[in-house]
Amino acid sequence: MSLVVDILSAICLLTGSFLILSGVIGVIRFPDFYTRIHAAGITETLAASLILIGLMLIAGWGLVLFKLILILLFILFTSPTASHALGKAAWKSGLKPHGLVNKHDED
Amino acid sequence: MRHIISIALMLSLIWLVNSGHYNPLQLSLGAISVFFVVWLAHRMDVVDHESQPIHLSKQLPIYYLWLIKKIVISNIDVARLVWQPKTSMTPHFQRLLISQKTDMGRVIYANSINLTPGTLSVDLKDDYVLVHSLTTDGMEELLQGEMAQRVKELE
Numbered sequence: 223m224s225l226v227v228d229i230l231s232a233i234c235l236l237t238g239s240f241l242i243l244s245g246v247i248g249v250i251r252f253p254d255f256y257t258r259i260h261a262a263g264i265t266e267t268l269a270a271s272l273i274l275i276g277l278m279l280i281a282g283w284g285l286v287l288f289k290l291i292l293i294l295l296f297i298l299f300t301s302p303t304a305s306h307a308l309g310k311a312a313w314k315s316g317l318k319p320h321g322l323v324n325k326h327d328e329d
Numbered sequence: 330m331r332h333i334i335s336i337a338l339m340l341s342l343i344w345l346v347n348s349g350h351y352n353p354l355q356l357s358l359g360a361i362s363v364f365f366v367v368w369l370a371h372r373m374d375v376v377d378h379e380s381q382p383i384h385l386s387k388q389l390p391i392y393y394l395w396l397i398k399k400i401v402i403s404n405i406d407v408a409r410l411v412w413q414p415k416t417s418m419t420p421h422f423q424r425l426l427i428s429q430k431t432d433m434g435r436v437i438y439a440n441s442i443n444l445t446p447g448t449l450s451v452d453l454k455d456d457y458v459l460v461h462s463l464t465t466d467g468m469e470e471l472l473q474g475e476m477a478q479r480v481k482e483l484e
Binding site for chain 2: 264269312
């Protein structure tokens with residue numbers, strides 16, 4: 223039983239790490255600010271959740287489990303707000319998105 | 330009153346989980362802190378249906394399950410774009426009209442857009458939300474409005 227949990231936890235941690243790597247590479251590769259926020263979004267949603275779930279699986283029943291759940295909840299509540307604040311600040315200060323497909327957008 | 334009980338329960342839970350010490354002295358100190366914070370929040374007039382949305386607690390889990398599915402799918406999409414040798418991005422930037430009536434509905438909608446990578450809400454006004462999307466598919470999916478409809482049903 224504990225072997226199964228260990229393997230599941232390892233899968234979660236490895237997938238999470240891979241997604242964080244993807245997010246970082248995306249931040250470097252993507253062309254402009256707004257597209258880079260999308261890449262950073264991978265690390266803060268699914269990657270963070272998978273790593274925390276992997277840690278919950280090895281933590282077992284106890285206080286640590288609930289603390290990890292709290293961390294996950296706080297990340298999921300705050301990260302969309304943070305990326306909205308970033309995007310809004312960039313938009314309000316006049317940064318235009320690059321390479322748009324639709325040309326009929328606002329100014 | 331329901332909102333006050335809800336915030337007191339929530340604070341007590343957070344205190345119990347984060348403390349880990351359960352002797353009488355520390356428990357009573359915790360209880361005093363919870364009462365103090367509840368009193369402060371009540372005085373600041375922030376204990377209402379917005380900070381304690383208990384009227385949503387029935388439908389919200391179903392919405393979260395659907396949202397988790399969306400988050401996983403859109404994460405895979407964006408990760409695929411990152412690893413593709415030639416970037417095939419088709420960024421879109423446009424206003425979407427909002428059908429939600431309440432502030433709560435609008436905030437849930439904009440937050441859901443942000444939680445799914447590939448779409449980002451840049452600006453939120455009374456009747457529209459300004460959205461940047463990484464691909465045409467992401468924007469079209471929002472325009473079809475399944476997410477908007479589900480959030481509207483929550484209200």
